Amino acid sequence: MDTEAQPTERDPSSGTEDGSRSARVSEDPGPRSSWRRTAFVGGACVVFLLLLSHFVLQPFLIPSGSMEPTLQVGDRILVNKLAYRFGDEPRRGDAVVFDGTGSFVRERPQGDPVTGFLRDGAAALGLAEPDETDFVKRVIGVGGDRVVCCDKDGRLTVNGVPVQERYVMLGDEPSSVPFDIVVPPDRLWVMGDHRSQSSDSRDHLGSPGGGMVPVDRVVGRADWIAWPFGRWSGVAGSGAFDAVPAPPGGGHGTGAHG
Structure with a gap:
């Protein structure tokens, strides 16, 4: 078989x-x-x-020329949100982004939450202009500092020491508005580099807070220009304040962030 x-x-x-x-x-x-x-x-x-x-790191779109020549209209900067998270505080010469609510602008009623969420998300990705309450300026005085403009030679002084502000827009005066102020503790006196085009602490002397920005309203330090590619660079601090002594009552920020 x-x-x-x-x-x-x-x-x-x-x-x-x-x-x-x-x-x-x-x-x-x-x-x-x-x-x-x-x-x-x-x-x-x-x-x-x-x-x-x-x-950690938030992009911001620069909508105005108030910080020229350092930052130009259309620049997208990267803001280091960890710069002041671990005990460090803003120093003279730092370019900072802050929420101006209560110091530069008044509190406003809440709008449509959905629209606000979408806009905030786009701004967080650098795809839209920052909120109208967000500003970028340079720190000129910290808590306890006496900031005066101008001396007999037309210079801004901090704690009696003249400051050579090489970052200021060529042709601009340190300030066309005279002032003599002492910065309260935990506050900042801030100004734009394009002094003739900047609405800053000088313009809010008579407002609540006297134009001083609370330190806890600082979002972070502007550390890099990310766009356009041709302007890719770090946002340098300034050695202009190296010779400025600590404020009489103590305080921080005796040097500038390099």
């Missing part, structure tokens, strides 16, 4: 080629699954960027 398995005629409907095709079809995720994966990856990237901008 022949016990060897006899070859049988292959069923065309179950051949190797069709089986392979079936396997391939079953492995194909299809357009819907691919779209979901792409959406998930895109959403994860957006969440990561939002968390990064909220806690």
Whole structure:
């Protein structure tokens, strides 16, 4: 008796080629699954960027020329939000971004929360202008400092020491408005580099807070220009305040961030 398995005629409907095709079809995720994966990856990237901008490094779009020549209209700067998180505080010469609510602008009623959320998200990614309450200026005086403008030679002085402000826009005076102020503790006196085009602490002397910015309203330090690529560079501090002594009652910020 022949016990060897006899070859049988292959069923065309179950051949190797069709089986392979079936396997391939079953492995194909299809357009819907691919779209979901792409959406998930895109959403994860957006969440990561939002968390990064909220806690570490936030881009800001410069909407005006008040900080020229240091920062120009259309520049996108990267603001280091960790600069003052671990005990350090803003120093004279730092370019800082701060929330001017209560010092430069009045409190305003809340608008549409959905629109506000979308706008804040776009601003956090550097895709829209910052909120109208956000400003970028240079720190000129810290708590306890006496800031005066101008001396007999037309220079701004801090704690009696004249400051050579080489970052100021060429042709601008240190200030066309005279002032003599003492900065309260935990406050900052800030000014733009383009003095003739900047609305800063000088313009709010008569407002609540006297134009002084609370330290806890500082968002971070402007450390880099990220866009346009041709202007990619760090935002340097200033050695203009190196010779300025500590304020009479003590305080911080005796040097400038380099």
